[in-house]
Amino acid sequence: MPIETKVSSVGGTLSGAAERLGAEVVAVPVRSGPTAPDAEIASFLPFTLDELLTLNGAKGEPGEVISAPVRVGGRVLELLLYGVGEAAPADLRKAGAALARRGRGRATLAAGVPSGDLAAFVEGALLASYTFKIGQPPKKAPLGTLAILTEAGPEAGAAAVERGTVVARAAALARDLANTPATDKGPSWLAERATEIAAEAGLAVRLRGEKELAEGGFGGLIAVGAGSPRPPRLIELSHRPEGGTEGSTESAERHVVLVGKGITFDSGGLSLKPNDNMKTMKTDMAGGGVVIAVMGALRALGVRARVTGLIAAAENMPSGSSMRPGDVITHFGGTTSEVLNTDAEGRLVLADALAYADAELAPDVVVDVATLTGAAKVALGLRTGALFANDDALASALDAAGAAAGEPLWRLPLVEDYREGIKSDVADVANIERRGFGGGAIMAALFLREFVGDRTWAHLDVAGPGRATGDDAELTKGATGFGARLLLNWLAPTTS
Numbered sequence: 001m002p003i004e005t006k007v008s009s010v011g012g013t014l015s016g017a018a019e020r021l022g023a024e025v026v027a028v029p030v031r032s033g034p035t036a037p038d039a040e041i042a043s044f045l046p047f048t049l050d051e052l053l054t055l056n057g058a059k060g061e062p063g064e065v066i067s068a069p070v071r072v073g074g075r076v077l078e079l080l081l082y083g084v085g086e087a088a089p090a091d092l093r094k095a096g097a098a099l100a101r102r103g104r105g106r107a108t109l110a111a112g113v114p115s116g117d118l119a120a121f122v123e124g125a126l127l128a129s130y131t132f133k134i135g136q137p138p139k140k141a142p143l144g145t146l147a148i149l150t151e152a153g154p155e156a157g158a159a160a161v162e163r164g165t166v167v168a169r170a171a172a173l174a175r176d177l178a179n180t181p182a183t184d185k186g187p188s189w190l191a192e193r194a195t196e197i198a199a200e201a202g203l204a205v206r207l208r209g210e211k212e213l214a215e216g217g218f219g220g221l222i223a224v225g226a227g228s229p230r231p232p233r234l235i236e237l238s239h240r241p242e243g244g245t246e247g248s249t250e251s252a253e254r255h256v257v258l259v260g261k262g263i264t265f266d267s268g269g270l271s272l273k274p275n276d277n278m279k280t281m282k283t284d285m286a287g288g289g290v291v292i293a294v295m296g297a298l299r300a301l302g303v304r305a306r307v308t309g310l311i312a313a314a315e316n317m318p319s320g321s322s323m324r325p326g327d328v329i330t331h332f333g334g335t336t337s338e339v340l341n342t343d344a345e346g347r348l349v350l351a352d353a354l355a356y357a358d359a360e361l362a363p364d365v366v367v368d369v370a371t372l373t374g375a376a377k378v379a380l381g382l383r384t385g386a387l388f389a390n391d392d393a394l395a396s397a398l399d400a401a402g403a404a405a406g407e408p409l410w411r412l413p414l415v416e417d418y419r420e421g422i423k424s425d426v427a428d429v430a431n432i433e434r435r436g437f438g439g440g441a442i443m444a445a446l447f448l449r450e451f452v453g454d455r456t457w458a459h460l461d462v463a464g465p466g467r468a469t470g471d472d473a474e475l476t477k478g479a480t481g482f483g484a485r486l487l488l489n490w491l492a493p494t495t496s
Contacts, residue, residue, distance in 0.1 A: 002169070002172065002173075002176070003126050003129055003142075003168065003430060004129070004142060004144055005100070005126055005129040005143045005145065005146060005149065006144070006145045006146070007122050007125065007126070007145075007146045007147075007161055007164070007165055008145070008146075008147050008148070008161065009107075009144065009148050009150055009152075009154040009156070009157035009158045009160075009161045010147045010148065010150070010154050011154045012149070012151065012299060012481075013040060013180055013332050014026060014040050014041065014072070014111045015073050016073075016074075017041075017109055017111075017147065017149050018072050018073060018115065019075075020105060021145075021147050021179060023077065023109035024078065024081075024106040024470070025077060025078045025080055025103050025106050025107070025108040025109070026041075026077050026079055026080070026108075026109045026110075026111065027072070027079075027080040027081075027082055027099055027103070027108060027110040027204075028079070028080070028081055028082075028110075028111055029081075029082055029084050029087075029112055029113060029114060030049070030081050030084065030086040030495065031083075031085065031086070031413040032060040032061060032083070032084065032085050032086060032331070033236035036265050041070070041079065041111075043235050044070040044071060044079070044306040045068070045079075046350065047120045049081065049095060049363065050477075052066065052068055052081065053081065055058065055356055057181055058081065059083055059084065059401075060083040062082045062083055062085040062094040062095050063083060063095065063097075063423075064083035064098070065080055065081070065082045065099065065102045066080070066081050067079065067080055067102075068081075074246050075374065079100060080102055080103070080108075081096050082098055082099045082102075083095060083098075083405070084374050087114035087117075087314050088117075089120040089199070089404060089406070089487070090120070090125065090153040090320035090406055091122075092114065092117055092118075092120045092121040093123055093124035093161060093406050093474055094121045094124060094473045094474070095121060095124065095126060096120070096121040096122060096123065096124030096125035096128070097124040097127065097474045098128075098473075099127040099146075100124070100126070100128040100143045100146070101128050101143075101471075103143045103146070104140045104141060104143055105141040105142070106143070106144060106210070107144050107147075108143060108145070108146050108147070108175065109147045109149060110145075110146060110147070111148075111149040112149065113149075113150070113157075113318070113472070115379075116195055117494075118148070118157055118161065118164065118166065119160040119161070119163045119164035119167070119494065120145075120406070122160070122161055122164025122165060122168065123167055123171075123406075123431075123485070124474045125143065125146055125171065126165065126168035126169070127168050127171060127475070127476070128143075128260070128471075128474050129142035130142075130175060130476050131170050131290040131476070132176065132476075134181070134379075134461070135377075138462055143154065148378070149392050149474075152355035158484065163301070163470070163494070166301055166488075167301075167405075167484075167485055167488050169297075170293040170296065170481075170484045170485075170488060171293065171480075171481035171484040172481065173197070173289075173292070173293040173484075174286070174289040174290045174292070174294065174479070174481030174483075174484045175433035175476070175480065175481040176285040176289075177193065177285070177288075177289030177292060177293070177479075178283040178466075178479030178481070179282070179478045179479045180284040180495035181282055182264055182315070183283070185227070185264045185282065186228075186230035186293070186315055187230055187232065187233040187262065187313035187314055187315060188231075188469050189234050189264070190235065190262055190264060190285065190288065190311065190313045191207050191233045191235050192293075193292070193314065194292050194311065194348075197293075197295070197296040200296065201239075201295065201296040201297070201299050201300075202239075202297075202299050202450050203210070203239055203295055203296070204237070204240075204301075204445055205235075205236070205237055205430050206236040206238075207233060207235055207236070208233065208234040208236070209231065209233060210225070210231035210232060213232060213233075213234060216332065217330065217331075217332050217333070218234060218331070218332050218356070219312055219329040219330040219332070220329055220337070220350075220351050220352040221234060221332050222351050223323040223327065223329045224263070224269075224316055224345045224349050225314035225315060225316075225320055226322055226323055226398050227269055227315075227316065227317040227323065228310055228314070228315035228317040228319070229397045232312075232314035232315075232349070233262075233311075233313045234310065234312055234352070234356075234464060235288075235290070235309075235310070235313060236308065236309070236310055236355065236399050237291075237295045237308070238306075238307075238308050238425060239295060239298045239299065239303065239306065239307040239308075239309075241324045242299075252302050254305050254364075254365065255305070255306045255307075255361070255363045255364050255365075256305050256306070256307045256308070256363060256364065256365050256367070256491065257308045257309075257310065257361055257366045257367075258290070258307065258308070258309045258310070258368070258369070259286035259291070259308075259310045259312070259350060259353045259354055259357060259359045259366065259367070259368035260287040260289070260291030260309070260368070260369055261285065261286075261287040261288055261314030261346045261349065261368075261370035261371065261372065262283075262287070262289075262312050262314070263284040263285050263314060263316055263345060263346055264282070264313060264314070264315050264348070265281050265282055265284065265315050265317070265366050266278075266281040266284040266316045266343070266345065266346075267316055267317050267318055267342060268492075269316045269317065269322050269342030269345060270322050270324055270325065271324065271325065271341045271342040271343040272318055272343075276496050280467055283371065283466065284346070284371055285311075285313065285480070286371050286462065286466040286483075287368070287369040287370040287371060287372075287460075287466075287483065288312070289479070289481070290482070290487070291309045291310070291311055291369065291485065292309065292311060292368050293303075293481065294309070294483075294487045295307065295309040295493070298491065298492075301488060301492035302492065305491060308361055310357060311353075311354040312348075312349035312350055312352060314345075314349055316330050316342070316345045321333045323339055323342055324342070325339055325342060326338070326339065326340075327424055327450055328427045329427075330354055331351045331352050331439050331451065332351075332352045332356045332359070333358075333359050335351070335355065335429070335450060335451060336427040336428045336429075337351065337424070337427050337428065337429050337430065337431050337447075338424040338425075338426055338429070338430045338431065340430050340431055340434060341431065344431045344432045344444070345372070346372050346427075346444075347444050347447050347448055349429060350372075350451075351447070351448065351450070351451045353368075354366065354368065354448060354457075355451040355453075357452075357455070358382075358451070358452055358453040358455050359453075360453055363455060364456065365391075365394060365455070365457070366452055366457045366458075367394075367398070367461040367487070368448065368457075368458075368459050369462060369483045369487070370459075370461060370463075371461075371462055371463045371466045371467075372441070372444050372461045372462075372463055373440045373441045373457075373463055374446050374463060375439065375440030375442075375444075376440075376441040376461040376463050376464060377463045377464035379412070379441060380464055382464045382465055382467075383464070383465050384410050384464065385402070385407065385408070385409045385410075385460050385461065385462045385464070385482060385483070385486075386409070386410060386412050386460070386461040386462075386464075387399060387409040387410060387458065387459075388411070388412055388413075388414055388445035388458065388459040388461070389411065389457065389459070390414065390441075390457050391484070394457075394458050395411050398458055398486070398490055399411065401486050401489040402486040402489075403456050404493075405485035405486045405489040406485065407465070407482050407483065407485050407486040409459060409460065412441060412442060413442065414445055414446060414449060414488065415439065415442055415446075418437050418439055418443060418446060418447055419434035420435060420437075421434065421435045421436075421437040421439075421443055421446075422447055423435075428450070429447060431447060436445070441461050444461070445459050445461070452481040454487070460483055460486075462482045462483055465482040465483050466479065468480050
């Protein structure tokens with residue numbers, strides 16, 4: 001659901017701002033190591049801040065929060081001392097999340113937030129306030145308002161607050177799209193939502209339905225969607241910087257194509273998944289949701305590149321019309337693939353989108369994002385995405401963007417010797433490896449590489465970090481929106 005918490009930057013003294021805003025909670029950061037007490041807060045307490053920290057065994061570590069009552073301007077408020085560690089972006093993100101959870105349902109004033117990366121603090125607070133529930137609202141409302149008191153005045157923090165808000169809301173949108181049950185979320189629903197977001201964000205839209213996909217040779221999308229009564233869609237969103245015109249790239253520094261896997265539900269098809277493995281498959285379009293969310297935030301962040309987003313949307317279901325193991329698909333552009341497992345469907349729809357991008361869009365760089373393989377999850381766990389790339393500079397840039405955004409990547413190799421494993425006797429390539437090499441995530445990346453031509457390309461396999469099993473720091477249980485903050489940080493890096 002859209003984040004309801006409102007964040008603003010304010011000026012003045014802590015007591016004056018608390019009274020003016022009607023704050024119910026005031027919060028002050030504490031760094032690791034010796035603390036320098038805030039003079040105004042110290043005057044409200046009958047003891048020192050160090051004594052209070054010692055009493056609670058607190059060390060100022062990120063995520064720590066301790067509480068004490070204070071009288072401010074004639075009212076008794078709750079004082080929260082929250083740890084910020086060394087005030088690195090990751091520390092501030094975690095601190096903002098902890099403060100948001102402790103301040104649920106109340107108006108909170110945070111004073112003295114370290115200025116190193118205020119946007120990260122805002123991201124953490126907003127993303128920890130995210131909820132998704134159908135039916136009655138949660139018993140305890142999320143953080144209502146968060147006012148951030150900056151010594152230099154409200155203008156000094158406004159830009160950082162705005163950036164943190166835009167990025168967090170994009171990640172929350174990606175979560176919403178992925179968390180929506182597949183009861184409602186077929187390919188056409190996803191296309192409708194993308195169209196609504198495009199209208200709000202000034203994006204051009206092109207939607208291809210089943211007939212146009214078939215006539216255009218998008219064999220992967222047609223085959224994967226064949227078993228469902230809800231036909232596939234290819235969603236194309238276009239961002240051109242202000243000043244650019246249709247068909248012109250004069251004002252754009254480069255043309256980036258983002259490709260997202262949009263499998264709105266993955267039963268495995270005729271290669272049916274076990275029941276437990278299906279329970280999270282409404283989120284198998286998380287990559288597509290990330291691309292839609294990123295595209296929707298580009299104008300607000302002033303991205304100067306021309307960016308095209310492609311979301312290959314289909315529902316993978318078993319029926320009499322489903323694709324079968326042993327089928328051969330002709331993808332956009334003519335490359336053929338042999339289907340050895342219908343549950344390796346994501347790469348089949350991505351192949352069409354990648355081949356289309358290469359042949360028709362002439363991009364400078366292509367990045368795809370997908371919850372693609374369980375192998376990546378086994379290799380890297382639930383917090384780190386797998387990165388494959390055919391260009392070292394692109395890999396380094398994405399790795400740095402992920403580290404800065406709190407969405408880390410680990411580069412895995414495109415092992416040339418493994419290409420033998422996806423040879424097919426009857427087609428150009430097989431959709432899974434068949435010769436005992438293992439390395440499922442690598443094999444999937446090698447399959448995708450067949451469709452990118454000579455383009456500079458990276459593949460993000462987010463099967464692990466795309467979902468969370470519980471709340472932790474800025475993550476909330478369910479879809480995480482992993483990749484949205486990373487890609488926005490790559491496309492619109494901070495200048496500070």
